[in-house]
Amino acid sequence: xxxxxxxxxxxxxxxxxxxxxxxxxxxxxxxxxxxxxxxxxxxxxxxxxxxxxxxxxxxxxxxxxxxxxxxxxxxxxxxxxxxxxxxxxxxxxxxxxxxxxxxxxxxxxxxxxxxxxxxxxxxxxxxxxxxxxxxxxxxxxxx
Amino acid sequence: xxxxxxxxxxxxxxxxxxxxxxxxxxxxxxxxxxxxxxxxxxxxxxxxxxxxxxxxxxxxxxxxxxxxxxxxxxxxxxxxxxxxxxxxxxxxxxxxxxxxxxxxxxxxxxxxxxxxxxxxxxx
Numbered sequence: 001x002x003x004x005x006x007x008x009x010x011x012x013x014x015x016x017x018x019x020x021x022x023x024x025x026x027x028x029x030x031x032x033x034x035x036x037x038x039x040x041x042x043x044x045x046x047x048x049x050x051x052x053x054x055x056x057x058x059x060x061x062x063x064x065x066x067x068x069x070x071x072x073x074x075x076x077x078x079x080x081x082x083x084x085x086x087x088x089x090x091x092x093x094x095x096x097x098x099x100x101x102x103x104x105x106x107x108x109x110x111x112x113x114x115x116x117x118x119x120x121x122x123x124x125x126x127x128x129x130x131x132x133x134x135x136x137x138x139x140x141x142x143x
Numbered sequence: 144x145x146x147x148x149x150x151x152x153x154x155x156x157x158x159x160x161x162x163x164x165x166x167x168x169x170x171x172x173x174x175x176x177x178x179x180x181x182x183x184x185x186x187x188x189x190x191x192x193x194x195x196x197x198x199x200x201x202x203x204x205x206x207x208x209x210x211x212x213x214x215x216x217x218x219x220x221x222x223x224x225x226x227x228x229x230x231x232x233x234x235x236x237x238x239x240x241x242x243x244x245x246x247x248x249x250x251x252x253x254x255x256x257x258x259x260x261x262x263x264x265x266x
Contacts, residue, residue: 018178021187046175047189049145055196055209056145056189063189083180085220086188092212134212 004028004038014071015064016081020046023057024064030072032110037065039104052097058104058132059092062122065106066138070118083141087117092134102126116140144197146190148173155201165198165231171223186221191256195246198231199262203242207262210241215258226250240264 006013006027014027023045026038039061041048047057063086071081098104104124111119117137124132144150154166169186176184192215200207221229234245241263248256 016180018181021175021178046146054145054193055212056193059192059212060187060189083183083185085185086217088217089188089192089212089215092209092215094208094210097208 002028005030011068013075014068014081016083017064017067021060022064023047023061024068027068027072028105030069034110035065035069035072035108037061037068037106037108039106041098041100041102041104043100045100048100051100053100053102053104054097055094058094058097058124059089059134061104062092062106062108062124062132062134062136063138065108065122066118066120066136069108069120070138070140085139085141087137087139090135090137092132094132095129096131098126098131104131111135145193146173146175149175149190150194152198161234163198163202163233163235165201165233167194167229167231169221169223169227169229171227173223176223184222184224186223186226188215188217188256191217191221191248192258195231195233195244195248195256195258196260196262198233199235199242199244199246202233202235203237203262206265207242208265209260210263211261213259213261215256215260217256219253219255221248221255226255229255 028036041053067084106124151168156164232247236243244260
């Protein structure tokens with residue numbers, strides 16, 4: 001696996017979310033149309049219960065992965081991240097919930113962009129196993 | 144409740160058409176607002192989805208797994224300051240081992256979030 005570009009609180013340069021709801025802790029890479037992110041599932045996570053990361057945590061991980069992707073281009077230009085909001089979640093299929101200790105690796109792909117809305121497709125894996133797939137529309141709030 | 148202190152259910156009303164209406168207060172003191180976002184509390188969409196799921200579990204009388212969120216539109220930014228009282232409407236249909244859920248969060252005529260999902264029984 002390639003060395004990540006940003007880890008831990010380094011992601012704060014890309015996303016406006018702060019603890020206790022930070023749901024992405026690794027930013028591997030990005031180009032104009034895709035990005036790869038990750039999350040170590042830890043027991044203190046807001047969305048963990050009974051040793052598992054529950055469904056909203058998986059959705060939020062993808063949403064914040066998209067936020068980090070949206071924040072990456074401004075970051076490379078020395079700007080701070082803007083607030084992003086989920087406009088729509090589609091076809092979020094969860095195969096199983098990850099356990100505490102697993103590492104989530106998410107691939108994002110831009111399917112389209114229009115009027116401040118970005119449509120992305122995401123796939124979240126643990127190792128080689130696909131845990132969840134979805135599409136999401138993200139709005140980025142302007143100044 | 145997965146997210147501690149996120150909301151309080153004030154009243155549950157069963158309508159004649161089978162829809163269950165939950166009258167809910169969103170709590171501004173929930174710790175999630177410390178990070179979403181600092182100085183600008185916005186109710187996280189996923190916490191609202193979780194709240195809907197927990198209402199559906201109360202209707203089903205058992206814990207459920209959100210296996211497929213087919214569609215969820217978040218049309219209004221919800222905040223505990225601007226929207227302290229909300230209504231969650233649950234339409235839950237049992238289909239074999241699974242449930243089909245249609246739900247909204249809103250207030251009066253306004254809809255802030257609407258979703259369609261397939262939930263399965265845990266265990």
